[in-house]
Amino acid sequence: MEGPRKTSALVIALLKALSQDYPAARKIHVILDNFRIHDSRITRQALSSYEGRIVFHFLPRTARTRIGSSACGWTSTPRRPATTPTRRWTP
Numbered sequence: 001m002e003g004p005r006k007t008s009a010l011v012i013a014l015l016k017a018l019s020q021d022y023p024a025a026r027k028i029h030v031i032l033d034n035f036r037i038h039d040s041r042i043t044r045q046a047l048s049s050y051e052g053r054i055v056f057h058f059l060p061r062t063a064r065t066r067i068g069s070s071a072c073g074w075t076s077t078p079r080r081p082a083t084t085p086t087r088r089w090t091p
Contacts (some may be wrong), residue, residue: 006035008042015046015054028054034061 003010018028032038038056045052 006036006037008040008046011037011040012042012046015050018054019050028052029057030054031057031059033059 001014014030018030022028038058047056055087
């Protein structure tokens with residue numbers, strides 16, 4: 001989700017959208033980094049209103065440095081080019 005600012009309201013809107021988009025799901029698991037809006041008091045209150053249907057899982061604090069520094073760290077992780085699967089590739 002995108003917004004002009006990264007706030008708890010944005011996370012709460014995500015919760016609502018997930019709940020509406022997956023009405024038949026008994027549980028929805030969301031994997032998050034440790035950005036403060038993901039675990040704010042307001043976000044926790046909103047999450048509790050879903051009575052355990054939506055579950056947050058937080059990455060270890062060191063995961064950002066292991067994965068990469070972008071918002072979606074794994075998108076910036078160097079990958080081996082698909083055209084040369086046997087050649088050693090270093091970033």
